[in-house]
Amino acid sequence: MPESLKEFLGIEDDKKLKGTSNKNLNSKKIQKKRPSNATKSQDSNSKKSVSSKRNKVSKDKLKSGGKTNSGVKKKSGSRTPKNIEISSPSSTRKTKSSSSKINDSKKRMTANSSTVRMNKNSKNVEVKGKTKSNVKKNRKDINRKVNSNKRGSVRKKVSRDKNKKKPNILQLILYGIFVFFGFLITGGDKTKYISKEKKSEFDYRFHRNFSLVFIAFVIFVMVLNIIKPNAQTSVAENRDLQQRPKISTSKISDGKFASDYSKYMSDQFIGRSKFIKLKSKFDLLLGKKEINGVYIAKNDYLMEGFKKADDNVTNMKIDSINIFARSNPKLKVSVMVAPNKVEIYKHLLPKNIPVDSQVDYLNSIREKLDPKIKFIDLVDTFERNKNSDELYFKTDHHWTTDGAYLAYVEFCKKQNLEPVNIKSFDKSLASDSFRGSLYYKNGAQIGKPDSLHLYLTQANKPVIVKYYDTKLKVPSLYDVDKLDGRDPYEVFTGGNHTQIKIRTNIDTDRRLLLVKDSYANAMLPFLVDNFSEINIVDLRYFTGSMKDIIHNNDVTDVLLMYNVNTFNLDSSILSLNE
Template identity: 40%
Template structure:
């Protein structure tokens, strides 16, 4: 009996070994086949210039003689990997299923509200940037200078942030900037007004910008500060330009479908306007670029995106002009202001390389508004170009 059991067990062991061998050979062949398919697919697939999901340019195949060839080639392989965008999206979904609430410095909050992480660079950096603004005012003593430093959704609708998310306090940062500005610069505080409407749709769910309704709150605050009457929302033609806008934060984590945003335009009525993109030597007759609604970054429908210098001229209040030194938060703010100023100059110091001092002098500028969101102001150093 023992002999039969021993024989039977021996047969079973042989079958198990044979099965395991066949299984592992099959898995190995499938892996090699898949690897072969991916290699062939990578070879025959054309390189992409731009990633719609990540909203950035991709690394193309570098020349062997190029500087940092190995580093660039590794980036090239990573960027041009077959079906890379699908893998990025899949990874983000798996991370969420596993309970991860932060991907690439983007927090995923309640109702899938996305938030930028905010980390103060340093107190010295903050004070140095304020000193540059103060010095700008001192060097242009005749200028009427105002400053809006806008908070982001991270501080205004922070009740949807993941619990105990270690973000720094944007409002404290903004107040510190305000405290260190000289009295000759008027700081226009908008965070309390934005908080009043935090339950409204004033920040996008998938993008780092405020919505057009959020921008209107800042516009209204600005008009009160300069003593002019703000136009009512009803004075503008309101159009929902898109119901499926996925913004910069979705792009950053490569995740779409959990939420989508509505992109609303407030179009000034009876406004004859010329928008001059100076460096690009092109002129348009609208504050909005409808072709951008067909692209990934639909927020660029406002003023066609960011440019070094834009000059906007219309036939209303032709005796009033203003220079706005800005980041992209100003782009959906400007259409409101076009009802009050006949000429608006927009300078983005991230791209503008000419002398700002000469521009102000040559165009007889008397009024300047600095308009930044707190995250860009904190992270970006282009404000130091204010002294150029």
């Protein structure tokens, strides 16, 4: 088509048309972000109206040959631009101005066609020609809304975090219990019994609070150990406790001070006896039948086990006795080693207890003693009477007065003495709440209390008892004040002493030297009826000379009397010949 006709008709170049179409396409792409049926229909209607107007103008011009009459009527429904004026072909200037005006109107129409307006039920949305500025504004609006939404969500999270309740002390305690049992059941996998959301928070608070409480407890215990008074003895262990050692450069240099202070802290630790008792009771709950060397037997009996010492040690003790008998040929020497209840009442022990036979041990002693020495065997006598008489205390390692009387009778038979009839005594109950050494030694302090009886003479047989260590002389073999003490068995002679002399009014020349342990204390009330004088020596505490006692007191009879456990474990009898 010629350029003049294109200019006359107002048709633009193809490239320009493509540019405008591309612009329209871009505007459509932007509109795709908000798709709606109303906008699509209006876009299509606007395109049709613009194209119909262009075709109509071009047809009118072609029909008139480029001329239009001013009197031509406009068709109904057609829309013509306001500023377009159609002039006659006589004036070229007018045609030029009219064509320029048509071009301007065309440009306006193309610009107006890029804007779409929504009326009636649709919202008033306008897509303007300047799409870049509108996109920037839309992006700013979108960013503003997104930021406002983010702020709102953050505020909601903060408010939610504030509304979350922190776990209280009760929850932490329950959590600690769950941790403990969870460790026992699941091996410490806390996710099996608590949610993952609370696990980290609970762990932090629990471990922090536990650490603080533990540190406070350690400091509290240290302060109490410093300010509390020191205990002198341990009832549960029946021994003296370590006292605070004195500081000296020599003790510090050789390490003795550190060792003594460690023992002191161990012995004087606050609540030590209660911890021992608690531990022993826990052992019982676990089914243990032996606690601190004490067996929990049937019929409420508490028994110590027996493990015989090395044969060389036993042979040395027997040799010491044989040498003593050979050194004093005029003396009537006898040996009594009393069996313990672990041998006599062994049928009451729990099954499979590793206890050595005391019968075999006693037989080995008898076989190795000098034939001149009389060995007093009590096993057969005790076996015959164990069901009729209560020969041993259930909570103590000693025998009762009934057991002591049977041993006294067997001694009299060996030494050709007439034993006192049991009916000549009045059996009196001294205590019905006797708790002996094994009751305290087991730690748990279990066992029913025993009854302690005394055999008092009916006839008036005065005695004078002299204690060499305390310098006391008393007219009785009993110390009744000990019945209210920790060990009521000490009622006999007030307990153990280094040396005691008893004088009686018995008309006889026989004088007895008794080398003994605590078992002999309960037999003394019977022996005073057969000797005019009895000298008692406990080699565990005695530091004098046995020869002096024998020569100064005209001793005629010697009795070495021990229970099996003491003879087996104690080595004091090795000093018999010093």
